[in-house]
Amino acid sequence: MDYTKIDFDHELDRGPNTYNQTLGQWWLSQSSDRAHSYAYSKITQHLVSFFGQPPERIIDYACGAGHMLTRLYRCFSNSKLTGIDGSSLLLKLAGKRLQSTGQDWRQRVHLIETNLPDCSLPRGQADVLLFVFPNIVPDPDLPDSEEEKDSHHPEDRAVADYLALTREPNPEEETVEDDPETLCDSLITDNLISRNLRRLLKKGGVCVRADYANAPRNELTKLVEQRLAFQEGSLQEPVNGLRAEQLFKVVGSTYYRSKVLEDVYHQTRDKTDKDGGYLLTTLVAL
Ligand SMILES: C[S@@+](CC[C@H](N)C(=O)[O-])C[C@H]1O[C@@H](n2cnc3c(N)ncnc32)[C@H](O)[C@@H]1O
Incomplete structure (x- = not known):
């Protein structure tokens, strides 16, 4: 698919349904290339080596x-799996892919079509949760009350404001071009999704995320590290005297160079988004 013909800003403004149409077709072509296949295998290997005992319930x-x-269906032959997504097009293909295993996959796999974040999904049941190459498109029709149900800790908004208003002391290191209001909204939206991830997991459950990245975690500036930690709900220390609610603790982080980052380049057309890969982060639910 020729990505240069896609107006990503326009598509993303249309809400998650774009993954039933243009972005769904784009993602099918992206996710079936060699870089993605290799990354999916790496993530699977990580899960297999991390868990001594096969987890009982896994959510993707x-x-x-x-x-x-x-891949999980093949590697964890006794685990119950749930796949959640807003795209009927992609979920139908997930069903076909599972069908190709030649087994009665419906005995162990449940596919749920819903717009995310979704606070009505069963709480605290998963042992493991995967969040791989996220590109959650906010639902423009989501009623405010839906967000309110999962409302933030009182100081979260103030922490997000501070992290969005602050800029790198060395302007050459600043990676963000968005105005503070846009950046604050995106920090809050990502934190809200992490809150939804935490809600689905049991206490002590494990969340494995593969996030697009340009550098290993230990090479991030303090500010970028704090923004990332706020987004994933793992921020431990107070920021400017304010404390965000900590939902997760990071227990491992590995950086892989990979061409999967071109997913981001297609959207931004910023050449720096061609150089990097993804961070595979393992977090424990507090
Ligand atoms: C970049 S793809 C990643 C898919 C999958 N994790 C993978 O790595 O192959 C982003 C996925 O998020 C889903 N998505 C985006 N926004 C959503 C929303 N608001 N609600 C539910 N699903 C959404 C899309 O349908 C798509 O399947």
Whole structure:
């Protein structure tokens, strides 16, 4: 698919349904290339080596066309799997991919079509949650009350404001071009999604995220590290005397160079988004 013909800003403004149409087709072509296949295999290897005992219940949050679900189905032959996504197009293909295992996959896999974040999903049942190459498109029709149900800790908004208003002391290191209001909204939206991830997990459950990145975690500036930690709900220390609610603790982080970052380049057309890969982060639910 020729990505240069896609107006990503326009598509993303249309809400998650774009993954049933233009972005769904784009994602099908992206996710089936060699870089993505290799990354899905790396993530699977990580999960297999991390868990001594096969986890009982695994959720793939925004599972797309089921690339990870199918691998997990093969590797964890006794686990119950749930794939959640807003795209009927991609979920149908996830079903077809699972069908290709030649087994009665419906005995162990449940596919749920819903717009995320969704606070009505069963709480605290998953042992493991995957969130791989997230590109959650906010639902423009989501009623405010839906967000309110999962409302923030009182100081979260103030922490997000501070992290959005602050700029790198060395302007050459500043990676953000958005105005503070846009940046604050995106920090809050990502934190809200992490809150939804935490809600689905049991206490002590494990969340494995593969996030697009340009550098390993230990090479991030203090400010970028704090913004990332706020987004994923793992911020431990107070910021400017304010404390965000900590939902997760980071227990491992590995950086892989990979061409998967071109997913981001297609959207931003910023050449720096061609150089990097993804961060595979393991977090424990507090
Ligand atoms: C970049 S794809 C990643 C898919 C999958 N995790 C993978 O790595 O193959 C992003 C996925 O998020 C889903 N998505 C985006 N916004 C959503 C929303 N608001 N609600 C539910 N699903 C959404 C899309 O349908 C798509 O499957």
